[in-house]
Amino acid sequence: GQNIDQPTEMTATEGAIVQINCTYQTSGFNGLFWYQQHAGEAPTFLSYNVLDGLEEKGRFSSFLSRSKGYSYLLLKELQMKDSASYLCAVRALDGQNFVFGPGTRLSVLP
Amino acid sequence: ETGVTQTPRHLVMGMTNKKSLKCEQHLGHNAMYWYKQSAKKPLELMFVYSLEERVENNSVPSRFSPECPNSSHLFLHLHTLQPEDSALYLCASSQDQGGKLGYGYTFGSGTRLTVV
Numbered sequence: 742g743q744n745i746d747q748p749t750e751m752t753a754t755e756g757a758i759v760q761i762n763c764t765y766q767t768s769g770f771n772g773l774f775w776y777q778q779h780a781g782e783a784p785t786f787l788s789y790n791v792l793d794g795l796e797e798k799g800r801f802s803s804f805l806s807r808s809k810g811y812s813y814l815l816l817k818e819l820q821m822k823d824s825a826s827y828l829c830a831v832r833a834l835d836g837q838n839f840v841f842g843p844g845t846r847l848s849v850l851p
Numbered sequence: 852e853t854g855v856t857q858t859p860r861h862l863v864m865g866m867t868n869k870k871s872l873k874c875e876q877h878l879g880h881n882a883m884y885w886y887k888q889s890a891k892k893p894l895e896l897m898f899v900y901s902l903e904e905r906v907e908n909n910s911v912p913s914r915f916s917p918e919c920p921n922s923s924h925l926f927l928h929l930h931t932l933q934p935e936d937s938a939l940y941l942c943a944s945s946q947d948q949g950g951k952l953g954y955g956y957t958f959g960s961g962t963r964l965t966v967v
Contacts, residue, residue, distance in 0.1 A: 781960075783855070786956070786957070828894070838899060839894075840893075842893055843891070
């Protein structure tokens with residue numbers, strides 16, 4: 742079966758750091774992706790991990806542990822515009838299809 | 852503009868109507884997808900087209916009928932829908948070669964569908 746878990750909602754303060762966790766159990770694994778989705782807009786690609794470790798991209802970093810079926814997205818120096826839903830998605834072995842988590846709605850407060 | 856354009860942005864239809872959603876990608880990708888996004892639920896894959904052939908139909912009711920006339924265009928034909936079909940319908944495209952890594956989706960902005 743396929744299952745991806747994320748917290749439903751998180752709240753953080755402007756300028757702070759927040760970590761959004763994602764755990765997965767899938768029948769295949771060919772990479773883990775994080776997407777950002779603002780209300781009423783398209784999801785946009787944030788990061789990709791296929792090997793264990795940390796990938797850093799500016800204020801955003803993503804970590805993967807394949808043995809633990811675990812990833813997190815780290816957002817530093819939070820800004821109001823970071824208020825959005827963050828979707829964790831695992832890519833199946835066939836290389837085409839994704840299984841998406843339910844998304845974490847992050848609210849950044851002043 | 853994300854490179855994937857969906858029309859219309861909003862659609863209200865009665866249960867006896869027939870309508871179509873349109874998706875167009877300008878990225879030269881070879882795979883296109885329909886996803887359904889309902890409130891508080893994960894994105895649900897509906898259909899996958901790769902090189903204009905349907906490669907996946909994820910147990911979607913027959914009242915949803917996809918069409919992919921070429922690699923740049925994807926349609927979702929709707930008929931006799933139910934109120935529970937109200938959702939955001941997202942189109943996406945990708946450049947995939949069966950296991951080629953590192954390529955995420957490019958999503959359209961979606962069509963917000965309300966069935967009354």
